[in-house]
Amino acid sequence: MDMIDRYLAAVAAQLPQDQREDITAELRDLILSRFEAREEELGRPLSEDEQEEILREIGHPLVVAARYRKGPDSLVGPELFPYWLFAVKAGLLLVLAVQAIGLFIQILTDPVDAGDAISRAIHGFIGGGLTLVGVATVIAAGLEHYNVRPRWMTHWRVKDLGAFGLSDPAAWGAAAAGKPEAKAVWAPKASVGGWPGGERLFSLLVTGVFVLWWVGALHFPGLMEFPLRGADATVSGAPVWTALHGFILVYALGCMAVDLVGLARPAATRLLGAGRAALAAAGLWLTWAIFEAGHWFTLKRDGETARIAGDWSMLDLQTLRSLGDSGRELAGVAENLSIVAVWVLAMMAVGLMFQLLGGLWKLARG
Amino acid sequence: MAVDPDLFESMKLELRRGSLVLAVLACLRTERYGYTLRQALAADGLEMEESTLYPLLRRLESQGLLDSEWREEEKRKKRFYRLSPAGTAMLAALIDEWRGINASLDKLL
Numbered sequence: 001m002d003m004i005d006r007y008l009a010a011v012a013a014q015l016p017q018d019q020r021e022d023i024t025a026e027l028r029d030l031i032l033s034r035f036e037a038r039e040e041e042l043g044r045p046l047s048e049d050e051q052e053e054i055l056r057e058i059g060h061p062l063v064v065a066a067r068y069r070k071g072p073d074s075l076v077g078p079e080l081f082p083y084w085l086f087a088v089k090a091g092l093l094l095v096l097a098v099q100a101i102g103l104f105i106q107i108l109t110d111p112v113d114a115g116d117a118i119s120r121a122i123h124g125f126i127g128g129g130l131t132l133v134g135v136a137t138v139i140a141a142g143l144e145h146y147n148v149r150p151r152w153m154t155h156w157r158v159k160d161l162g163a164f165g166l167s168d169p170a171a172w173g174a175a176a177a178g179k180p181e182a183k184a185v186w187a188p189k190a191s192v193g194g195w196p197g198g199e200r201l202f203s204l205l206v207t208g209v210f211v212l213w214w215v216g217a218l219h220f221p222g223l224m225e226f227p228l229r230g231a232d233a234t235v236s237g238a239p240v241w242t243a244l245h246g247f248i249l250v251y252a253l254g255c256m257a258v259d260l261v262g263l264a265r266p267a268a269t270r271l272l273g274a275g276r277a278a279l280a281a282a283g284l285w286l287t288w289a290i291f292e293a294g295h296w297f298t299l300k301r302d303g304e305t306a307r308i309a310g311d312w313s314m315l316d317l318q319t320l321r322s323l324g325d326s327g328r329e330l331a332g333v334a335e336n337l338s339i340v341a342v343w344v345l346a347m348m349a350v351g352l353m354f355q356l357l358g359g360l361w362k363l364a365r366g
Numbered sequence: 367m368a369v370d371p372d373l374f375e376s377m378k379l380e381l382r383r384g385s386l387v388l389a390v391l392a393c394l395r396t397e398r399y400g401y402t403l404r405q406a407l408a409a410d411g412l413e414m415e416e417s418t419l420y421p422l423l424r425r426l427e428s429q430g431l432l433d434s435e436w437r438e439e440e441k442r443k444k445r446f447y448r449l450s451p452a453g454t455a456m457l458a459a460l461i462d463e464w465r466g467i468n469a470s471l472d473k474l475l
Contacts, residue, residue, distance in 0.1 A: 023420075023424075025436075025443065025445075026400060026445050027420070029399070029400070029401070029442055029443070029444050029445070030401055030416055030420065032442065033401040034401075058417060059415070059416070059417040063417060067417050067418065067420075067421035068421045068424065
């Protein structure tokens with residue numbers, strides 16, 4: 001096999017089978033024409049080095065073959081790139097926020113192991129961030145390959161653009177500091193009519209990350225363990241999460257479906273109202289089922305275990321005031337987290353009731 | 367002030383990119399194969415890399431703007447391209463567009 005054959009074989013291997021013969025025949029003619037022209041110019045046959053130089057001028061086989069490829073030249077083209085970049089920036093900030101909150105809780109529960117906690121948080125951020133970039137790239141490449149452009153990309157409205165500030169770290173910093181200019185952007189407006197598309201996009205992103213984590217496709221290393229008094233404490237879910245695993249997954253997918261409908265058909269107020277009302281009712285049932293189980297997590301450390309559990313009797317201000325009084329041993333931490341869990345579930349239930357009423361209102365009024 | 371040569375090169379390439387299809391279609395009013403087409407374009411000051419030209423010829427053919435035929439010449443089989451009827455109509459439309467852009471630019475420059 002001579003140099004031209006080897007070059008053309010490398011090109012052919014990258015081409016669709018039905019076009020290989022035709023394209024390589026044409027390239028062979030081009031190469032031979034270039035060789036002949038150069039030989040005529042020099043008045044002698046070309047050396048191997050000179051031939052190779054001409055092949056290099058024609059291009060690397062991968063590049064030459066890629067030019068013949070039908071479809072997009074890049075995983076994320078210039079049209080989709082700004083959306084990809086936003087998703088990655090906002091998602092990374094979200095992963096950073098999750099890790100920062102986890103780190104904060106870990107340092108509060110055991111300041112002695114702060115160094116270890118910081119190292120876990122950095123590891124978690126890098127792992128979560130790389131997964132997020134990979135997932136965003138796969139989705140964008142799919143949209144690019146099939147030339148799909150969701151309606152919210154082509155029919156966007158100015159009133160839906162608020163949440164795009166999510167990818168700006170300065171906005172997060174200003175919001176965290178409670179600056180007036182941040183409040184002007186983030187605080188709810190009195191004249192809001194319907195759910196803005198930006199919020200739906202953000203909600204879709206967050207729920208998508210949750211679903212990936214829930215089904216085990218996304219991992220946040222260190223999420224279910226934390227250092228406590230010099231030893232690693234682990235958090236394991238109570239049986240209620242296994243029993244409700246499928247229901248929670250369906251609920252989260254339902255939330256994503258409603259967000260997608262909201263993005264694709266923002267004017268379908270009644271449909272969206274019905275969807276949100278149904279989701280709120282399902283969410284209330286799930287919250288009730290989780291609450292009724294009474295046992296949500298188990299903490300383990302050095303063979304010692306403590307349950308994060310609770311009931312209706314803990315929903316009083318006296319119990320809330322006792323938060324933090326239980327010490328920093330495993331049982332004390334579990335007791336504090338039990339109070340937090342009871343109140344979080346109660347607040348979720350109240351929020352879902354408002355969502356149910358809001359959904360029903362939109363369903364009735366359109 | 368001196369012109370940044372790298373920036374100039376990149377802007378020049380951008381400026382030329384859109385005109386290459388027009389040049390190729392215009393050149394193929396006369397039947398040619400890839401190598402002679404490239405030479406003809408170069409002779410008129412439009413250098414074009416083979417790795418750009420050959421895939422472009424296939425794309426234009428798949429869009430129905432060119433016809434092609436394998437024939438033997440100088441003891442080798444070569445693929446000859448020429449404008450199809452649809453290509454002739456497209457070239458006329460693009461020439462009108464090009465002249466319109468030129469006239470607008472002339473007013474500005």
